């Protein structure tokens with residue numbers, strides 16, 4: 104795996120470290136910054152982060168393995184996160200996820216994140232996204248969408264390159 | 265007639281109102297901060313003097329402000345617990361993790377009026393001798409984090425953050441810290457661990473009360489977004505005037521998140537206790553009623569952790585009669601005033617002020633299964649009763665909703681739920697995951713038993729059918 108830290112990423116990380124009196128506190132933000140650039144956090148990235156923050160790699164690994172948003176493997180270019188929780192379920196979240204699974208040839212009965220063979224889309228259920236009044240809601244990468252009808256879903260997916 | 269009352273959301277949805285500092289300043293923003301920083305020590309009748317920060321703390325106490333994050337704890341009291349003699353720095357953290365299912369109020373504030381939060385935080389920090397503060401925002405709110413970072417940058421450029429704020433000699437720095445998709449980071453000690461760069465394992469209390477041993481083992485204040493915004497208004501109008509809003513012991517306003525089966529889901533700010541649950545659901549100014557042809561089945565009044573109410577449920581509430589004598593009044597669930605105390609008296613809570621409405625089309629067993637799956641996924645795993653119990657309840661509900669249930673599952677669920685809370689766990693998640701199970705099963709027991717019994721009967725029939733004629737089992741996954 105090619106893990107090369109660009110000067111701009113390093114500068115961003117250095118700036119983040121200044122936000123805390125204890126370096127370790129920057130680790131979550133540093134992993135966010137790394138994931139934003141590489142799409143996931145590789146073992147090399149764990150090593151690099153640990154060194155940068157003067158930690159043992161296990162200190163970084165233990166948070167990487169805890170937080171659902173952090174990825175230990177590459178995901179699809181467009182990560183579709185459909186909210187699964189009650190208000191969205193009442194508003195058709197299951198049907199929405201099934202719609203995506205059908206569209207992309209994924210198995211709707213399978214649990215967890217699934218990626219299309221071409222690596223273009225990942226579809227997964229996530230928990231309440233704090234917009235329950237506009238159910239069903241979802242995210243595609245960092246973008247947030249509300250009141251997602253199947254037609255709207257198709258339109259959003261159509262724009263994914 | 266119940267009305268909306270927009271204090272915190274006064275500007276948020278006004279046409280042309282934008283989240284930048286210029287707009288905020290045009291609407292009188294940061295004037296309260298300037299005034300507060302210029303306060304001079306006040307001499308009291310008993311010869312004592314109150315410093316400017318002490319005066320603000322006093323106003324917050326007088327205001328009766330209660331936390332808007334979930335527990336409804338007195339803000340003034342919380343601040344009074346802060347160890348000010350330790351010689352260690354005092355930190356303040358804004359809890360912007362907003363992840364209690366059903367809740368979407370903090371999002372509105374942060375996206376639409378971020379400087380109101382920043383001003384409220386600066387005032388709260390000034391009042392508590394804090395020089396470094398964080399906004400812990402949930403990871404999925406990428407846009408919210410950007411908006412807040414921009415707001416901090418603008419506030420810094422205008423001299424409201426940094427060294428010697430507005431020439432007062434007071435220094436304060438503030439940063440945005442993002443979570444990464446774990447509900448338990450909303451629990452204040454889990455949040456602190458997360459901010460320190462560790463797994464968000466909640467800390468045991470005692471001894472780790474944040475006010476004494478918080479962030480980096482220093483005294484720390486953790487308050488919700490909406491709570492901190494209220495501080496701005498308390499300083500602006502005075503604690504006594506603020507206490508006139510709402511109802512006694514339930515002062516001020518609350519932003520209610522309304523979702524589920526109503527015509528007009530959304531967020532509605534009300535004076536606390538001045539609208540009933542029924543008004544919030546049915547009034548055209550609020551939820552606008554159920555969908556045509558539907559009847560009400562159940563209401564979760566304070567986020568998914570709150571105990572459910574069943575349509576038609578009645579409670580005996582204490583009230584004062586004309587002569588001031590305490591009497592018990594039978595009150596329908598829909599007539600409960602939406603406030604901290606009435607909902608607690610009815611055995612539930614206003615929690616994060618999120619109302620989830622379910623009409624008669626709802627399969628109540630499915631609804632509980634959905635909630636329990638959330639808790640099974642989100643338990644941090646430190647305490648055996650919570651880690652195992654939440655998963656066990658979810659698995660039992662999974663089989664009940666997938667044709668594999670048993671008539672005894674209802675009692676079985678309650679037995680598990682009863683063994684989680686009550687001091688057996690490190691944090692209140694233990695309560696949060698058992699309350700829905702206990703209340704759903706208690707109030708809708710027939711449906712749970714019927715579902716399990718039907719599954720049993722079908723299995724018995726299948727077992728009895730002659731070989732070769734076995735009906736196909738229902739499709740399960």
Ligand SMILES: Cc1cc2nc3c(=O)[nH]c(=O)nc-3n(C[C@H](O)[C@H](O)[C@H](O)COP(=O)(O)O)c2cc1C
Nearest residue numbers: 331332333359361362363450451452487488491692
């Ligand atoms: C499991 C759990 C999750 C919580 N999630 C949140 C949350 O997302 N946002 C929040 O403000 N408070 C949350 N709380 C409450 C906080 O622990 C804390 O009481 C609150 O932030 C204090 O602020 P307040 O006094 O201003 O309400 C949660 C509590 C528990 C037990």
Ligand code: SF4
Nearest residue numbers: 644646647650689691
């Ligand atoms: S009660 Fe549950 S969530 Fe809270 S610390 Fe224990 S295991 Fe973690």
Ligand code: FES
Nearest residue numbers: 186191232234235
């Ligand atoms: S339940 Fe989907 S956003 Fe809250």
